[in-house]
Amino acid sequence: MPPRSQTRRPRKPLRHNPDALREAREAARLTQAQLAATVGISPGFYSELESGQRGASEDTLARIATALRLPVTLLEPPKPQRCPWCRYPYAPRADGRIPLHVVRPRGRWCPRGGTPVVVPQAAVA
Numbered sequence: 716m717p718p719r720s721q722t723r724r725p726r727k728p729l730r731h732n733p734d735a736l737r738e739a740r741e742a743a744r745l746t747q748a749q750l751a752a753t754v755g756i757s758p759g760f761y762s763e764l765e766s767g768q769r770g771a772s773e774d775t776l777a778r779i780a781t782a783l784r785l786p787v788t789l790l791e792p793p794k795p796q797r798c799p800w801c802r803y804p805y806a807p808r809a810d811g812r813i814p815l816h817v818v819r820p821r822g823r824w825c826p827r828g829g830t831p832v833v834v835p836q837a838a839v840a
């Protein structure tokens with residue numbers, strides 16, 4: 716099933732990751748209405764946050780993170796990373812691996828691609 720957040724997007728980049736929001740709420744075993752009530756926003760607005768149609772203010776996102784007992788960074792969009800060997804940009808993955816990629820201009824597989832990496836916390840923050 717494709718992520719729902721890929722459908723309609725607002726013009727501004729979102730402060731939150733809609734998929735992370737949904738996963739965190741489901742992990743906390745809360746319905747959208749329950750979480751919205753805890754945070755003090757309307758269920759309709761919360762639903763739009765989770766579908767990526769609306770953006771959350773910094774304050775609202777912080778209150779959602781508090782309600783879910785999570786650091787707010789876990790609800791934010793993944794920050795792009797770069798391969799330490801060739802500077803290839805990639806989206807962080809849950810398993811912390813660098814995806815396979817080709818080093819330009821030589822057109823060879825990068826030796827760091829496909830290997831596990833530990834992302835230093837300083838690079839994420």
Ligand SMILES: [Zn+2]
Nearest residue numbers: 798800801825
């Ligand atoms: Zn590389």
